[in-house]
Amino acid sequence: MRTTRQRGAILHTLEHADRPLSAAEVLTLARARVPGLGLATVYRTIESLIDTGALMPVEIPGKAPRYEVAGKDHHHHFLCKRCHRVFEVHGCPGNIDAHVPRGFVLEGHELTLFGRCAACSAPPKRPAAASAKPTTPAAHKSRAKNRSNDTRTVASSRRRSRTSERGT
Numbered sequence: 001m002r003t004t005r006q007r008g009a010i011l012h013t014l015e016h017a018d019r020p021l022s023a024a025e026v027l028t029l030a031r032a033r034v035p036g037l038g039l040a041t042v043y044r045t046i047e048s049l050i051d052t053g054a055l056m057p058v059e060i061p062g063k064a065p066r067y068e069v070a071g072k073d074h075h076h077h078f079l080c081k082r083c084h085r086v087f088e089v090h091g092c093p094g095n096i097d098a099h100v101p102r103g104f105v106l107e108g109h110e111l112t113l114f115g116r117c118a119a120c121s122a123p124p125k126r127p128a129a130a131s132a133k134p135t136t137p138a139a140h141k142s143r144a145k146n147r148s149n150d151t152r153t154v155a156s157s158r159r160r161s162r163t164s165e166r167g168t
């Protein structure tokens with residue numbers, strides 16, 4: 001009976017989380033429902049929920065595994081290097097096959113983005129810091145990078161206008 005309640009609380013915690021959780025995070029959240037819950041029980045229950053196919057481990061290189069509910073659509077993860085929380089990233093760059101060496105058989109892929117989450121990258125709260133300045137240097141840089149593209153666009157639009165002139 002006690003086991004069922006613990007198991008239910010742990011599964012509930014993971015089902016209602018908006019991101020993959022480590023066992024320690026599960027413990028903190030599930031303790032609100034089951035006081036006296038211990039980390040060993042959390043680990044044991046998670047293992048058993050993986051065996052039954054209810055949960056999936058999320059492997060993050062160099063980090064304790066996180067866990068999420070199984071059966072989600074294909075997605076990836078973002079590790080915040082500051083708060084060490086792992087978030088779900090929707091979508092996939094795709095076209096992974098193109099990177100597979102000749103003769104290799106691709107069976108799947110995992111992708112971990114990392115950096116700082118929104119909370120950790122937000123500037124410290126100050127009254128005047130709210131308005132974002134236009135990013136002029138970045139705009140310059142991207143223009144320079146796209147110069148060859150621009151040339152091509154100009155050329156093709158010139159061709160197009162010539163065609164339309166002939167048309168009229």
Ligand SMILES: [Zn+2]
Nearest residue numbers: 080083117120
């Ligand atoms: Zn963070």
Ligand SMILES: [Zn+2]
Nearest residue numbers: 074092093094
């Ligand atoms: Zn993918």
